[in-house]
Structures are given as C-alpha cells and as structure tokens.
Amino acid sequence: MKKLLAASLCLLLLLSGCMGGEKQTEPTPQPTAEPTTLSIAAPTPLSTFHSPLSTATPLPTAMPGLLAGRHIGIDPGHQSEPNRVEEPIAPDSEIMRNKASSGTAGASTGVREHELVLEVGLRLAELLRASDAEVMLTRQIAEVNLSGSLRAQMLGEAQVDLALTLHCAGADDTNARGAYAMVATRGSTGWHEESATAARAILAGYAAETGLPVFSRGVLQSADQTILNWCERPIVWMELGHLSNAEDEAFLADPDSVPRIAYALYLGIVAYFQSLRVG
Numbered sequence: 208m209k210k211l212l213a214a215s216l217c218l219l220l221l222l223s224g225c226m227g228g229e230k231q232t233e234p235t236p237q238p239t240a241e242p243t244t245l246s247i248a249a250p251t252p253l254s255t256f257h258s259p260l261s262t263a264t265p266l267p268t269a270m271p272g273l274l275a276g277r278h279i280g281i282d283p284g285h286q287s288e289p290n291r292v293e294e295p296i297a298p299d300s301e302i303m304r305n306k307a308s309s310g311t312a313g314a315s316t317g318v319r320e321h322e323l324v325l326e327v328g329l330r331l332a333e334l335l336r337a338s339d340a341e342v343m344l345t346r347q348i349a350e351v352n353l354s355g356s357l358r359a360q361m362l363g364e365a366q367v368d369l370a371l372t373l374h375c376a377g378a379d380d381t382n383a384r385g386a387y388a389m390v391a392t393r394g395s396t397g398w399h400e401e402s403a404t405a406a407r408a409i410l411a412g413y414a415a416e417t418g419l420p421v422f423s424r425g426v427l428q429s430a431d432q433t434i435l436n437w438c439e440r441p442i443v444w445m446e447l448g449h450l451s452n453a454e455d456e457a458f459l460a461d462p463d464s465v466p467r468i469a470y471a472l473y474l475g476i477v478a479y480f481q482s483l484r485v486g
C-alpha cells in the first residue's frame with residue numbers, strides 16, 4: 208500500500224493537467240513506467256454500439272430506456288472566472304487549494320477548457336436523458352461560483368449513482384497527449400471500487416469511439432482533487448485529451464467533435480451500468 212501511495216504521489220507531481228487552471232510549471236508529465244493501475248477487468252463494451260466513429264459517420268441516437276432508474280451527475284469542470292479563496296482539498300485536510308479556476312486553453316485555437324467541457328456536458332446530458340436517466344448538472348452556464356467541495360455536495364445531495372467531472376489537460380510537454388481518467392485514492396472515500404470500475408469503462412468507451420489515444424491506460428489515483436475527495440458518491444474525473452497537444456487540440460476544438468465526445472462518454476457510461484447488471 209505504501210508503494211501504491213508513493214506511486215500516486217509521484218503521478219500527482221508529474222501530471223500537470225488542468226489542476227491549477229493556469230499555466231503550469233510542473234515537470235513534463237510522462238506516462239509512468241509503473242502506472243498506478245487498478246486490477247479491475249474492463250467491462251465488455253456493448254457490441255451493438257461499439258463501432259469507431261469517423262467524421263462521415265452519422266452518430267446513432269441514444270436508446271430509450273437503457274438508463275431508466277439511473278441517476279447520473281455531470282460536472283463540467285471550472286468556470287469563467289477563478290476564485291482564489293482557498294478550501295481544504297479533503298475533509299479534515301490541512302492542504303488548501305483555490306476554490307475554482309477557469310481551466311486551461313488550447314495553445315493554437317485558444318479554446319477554453321471551461322467552455323468546451325460545458326458544451327460536452329450539456330450534450331451528454333441530452334443523450335443520457337434520451338435513455339431515460341435522471342441527470343443533474345452542477346452548472347449549465349460559465350458564470351458560476353462553485354468550489355470543488357460545493358460541487359461534490361451538490362452531487363451527494365442528488366444521490367447520483369455515478370458522477371462524471373469533465374476536464375481537458377494542459378501540459379508543458381506538447382508531445383503529451385491522450386485521455387485519462389482519475390479517481391480518489393483507495394480508502395479515501397467509500398466509493399473507490401465503484402468509481403474505478405466506472406472510470407475504466409468510460410475511458411475505454413471514450414478512446415474507442417473518439418479514436419484518441421489513451422495517456423495512461425490504467426485508471427490513475429489522485430489524492431489531490433478536491434471534488435474527488437469530498438464527493439460521497441461514485442465519481443470519475445475524466446480528462447478528455449490534452450489541449451496543449453496539437454493533434455488532441457485539433458480534435459477537441461473542432462465544434463463537430465462535441466457530439467462525438469459526448470456520444471463516446473455516453474457509451475462508456477452505458478457500458479458501466481451494463482456491467483453492473485451482468486456482474
């Protein structure tokens with residue numbers, strides 16, 4: 208366990224991501240030689256949905272009834288203006304972090320993370336509702352003032368079966384690319400295994416359907432994300448790709464990609480809940 212925690216801490220130092228929301232100065236993130244992976248088998252994707260998308264392929268519609276009775280929370284990360292008032296990163300923690308940031312931005316296009324993930328989140332909510340899920344969004348506009356702990360509280364009060372916080376990464380190494388998923392460290396919340404299972408399903412579905420590479424094939428554990436630490440429901444932090452990488456950015460910043468990104472996430476969420484039924 209100590210080794211696992213140490214690896215987690217190393218990863219946290221290496222990952223610059225969008226955590227601080229502003230230009231990062233941490234070392235270049237690298238896929239670790241000893242990734243912090245969780246030994247959970249990836250759920251089998253839905254064969255009827257599992258066809259890689261191309262820009263010429265019309266997106267299928269969501270299947271009614273598929274998520275009936277499921278309560279799903281979507282947290283589009285960040286907001287238009289930062290809030291530099293600090294809050295503890297976890298219950299009982301003395302480590303403090305700014306309540307909110309506006310996230311990263313595309314190096315070439317200038318596309319803003321907080322705007323992109325909101326568009327994706329709104330579209331994803333439509334798809335989930337079309338499959339009869341109950342969906343709550345922590346925000347539906349850019350101009351909000353929501354700290355990580357407040358977002359977690361909103362998700363907890365909604366008693367969601369699964370929450371997804373949406374982000375895009377930014378790294379000093381412009382070669383770093385791809386999507387990855389994070390959950391809170393094992394033992395820090397009561398929902399670690401559920402969160403990790405969902406993270407694997409969502410990351411697998413997302414990568415397969417978007418064609419984007421995976422930055423880390425294993426689900427990463429983070430002790431450093433306020434919303435993950437405070438959330439009392441299963442929650443997955445999803446980095447949709449690196450806005451600091453030209454190829455990732457070209458895909459992420461393309462307005463035509465938003466429905467595809469949302470659909471890919473939808474497939475991953477469906478795969479997760481399907482795995483619960485057969486498990």
Ligand SMILES: [Zn+2]
Nearest residue numbers: 225284374375
């Ligand atoms: Zn972010």
